[in-house]
Amino acid sequence: MAVRFRKSIKLAPGVRMNISGSGLGWTLGPRGASIGIGKRGARLNTSFMGFSSSQKLSGPSKKARPTPHKNQSTLVSLTCALHDDGTLTFQDADGNDLPEHVIEAAKKQNKEQILGMIQRKCDEINSSVEALGAIHLDTPSCTSRPAFIEVPFGEPEPTPPLLRKPNLLDRLFKKRMQRLTAQNAEAQAHFAANRSMWTEQQTKHLQQEQERRRLIEEGIYASTSDMETWLEYNLQDICWPRETDISLEVLDDGKHVALDVDLPEIEDMPTATASVPSRGLKLSVKTLSATATQKLYMAHVHAIAFRIVGETFAALPKATQVTLSGYSQRPDKATGRITDEYLFSVRVGRGAWSDIDFGRLTDVDVVEALARFDLRRQMTKTGMFRPIEPFSQ
Structure with missing residues (x-):
């Protein structure tokens, strides 16, 4: 029986922020604040709660003010893109690079927004690294048995429509009355369809809750197929940083x-x-060394094994032993073909597993934790694996 988990974290190739508006020449800025750049210089325009103001930033004096011309308004859309390598690019709606003075104006006017975008991208990159070695931190204890906690149906019941009552004109004119009657009938039909769908969804939810209660209170103690179903349910409920097949x-x-x-x-x-440097609008991206990547991979795959063993013991009270083997696809040095190679295989007893302090998992080194049990593993200190023969069932 195979379980395929969804990929929970997907890093996008870039983060984008749109800055758009209209006015004389170029107009930059978010809603409520903009910089107009044109022949008359630059002005800062702001509005809040219905009040508006305009302040001159630069440009020629009043004596040098040119004569206004008709049809000078230009609609401009600017896109500021932050890429994975930390670079910022500014382009117009057609994807063309913008002049440097326009870019500088956009940076000055939208400094806080751009900094926020850079910080979010920085956090996204670093959190994706940190999450890989921290999967085990949410491993449940196996000392308590699964308990059914009912999940209420979250969808609110549709409310009946407020039907419009006919007024004097409706009663006097037949077509008005017919139109009103048709509108009320349409509203009632729409409500009836929505309520029927809501009732169907509520019934399905209640049936699922009853089945879940049966699994928890009876099935996991009597049926191996129910045990597998319940374990799959628990494993699928985890947000895995990378796609994982079990x-x-x-x-x-x-x-x-x-x-x-x-x-x-x-x-x-x-x-x-x-990291985000203290000066300038930029993102500093540092490439991990090969050794650092290997150590990250070592922590990640051991954290996966630790979490799955813990989830299994917590979900299945009758289980006294878990055998877990982890494999990876690697090229065979003799043939060049991609084959499955087992990296480690571990047998864990419930008694020894319960010795772990699940309230202090931040102090647990998962690589060392698995070594406490019956473990087959050939691995260097830097996380390079050699294939092993796994335990048989």
């Missing part, structure tokens, strides 16, 4: 659980960290 089988009437985990590839690991 095959599982419940054996010995629920006492033994065997799991095969298709681990992410080292090529899928993030390749950089980021």
Whole structure:
């Protein structure tokens, strides 16, 4: 039986912020604030709660003011893009690069917004790195049994429409009355359809809750297929930083659980960290070394194994032993073909697992934690793996 988990974090190739407006020449700025750049110089225009003001920033004196011409208004849309390498680009609506003076005006007027965009991108890059080695921090304790907690149906019941009552003119004119009657009938039909759909969704939700109650209170103690279903439910509920495939089988009437985990590839690991310099509008991106990437991968795959073992013991009270083997796709040095190579295989007993202090998981080194159990692993200190033969079921 195989379980395919959704990819929960997907790094986009760039973050974009749009700055648009209209006016004489170029107009830059968010809603409520803009810089107009044209033949008369630059002006700062602001508005708040219905009040507007305009302040001259630069330009010729009143004596040098040119004669206004008709049809001088230009609509301009600027796009500021922050890329993964930390560079900022400014382009117009057609994708053309903008003059430097326009870029500088955009940066000056929208400094806080651009800084916020840069900081968000920095946090996104760094959090994607940190999340890989922190999956185990939410591992549940296996000391308590699963308990059913009902999830209420969240959709509010549709409210009946307020039907319009006929007035004197409606009663006097037949067509007005017919139109009013048709509008009320349409509103009632729309309400009836919405309520029917709501009732159907509510019934489905209640059935799912009843099935979940049965699984928790009965199934996980009596049926191995129910045990597998409940374990899949719990594993699928986790937000995995990378796509993770798991095959599982419940054996010995629920006492033994065997799991095969298709681990992410080292090529899928993030390749950089980021920081925001104190000066300038830019993002500093630092490439991870090969050794740092290997160590990150080592922490990630062990954190996956730790979390899955913990989730299995917490979900299945009858399980006394978990055997988990993690493999990866790698090229065979003799043939060049891509094959599955097992990186580690571990057997864990519930008694030894319960010795872990789940209230202090931040102090747990998952690489060392798995070594406490019956473990097959050939790995260097920097996280380079050699293939091993996994435990049989």
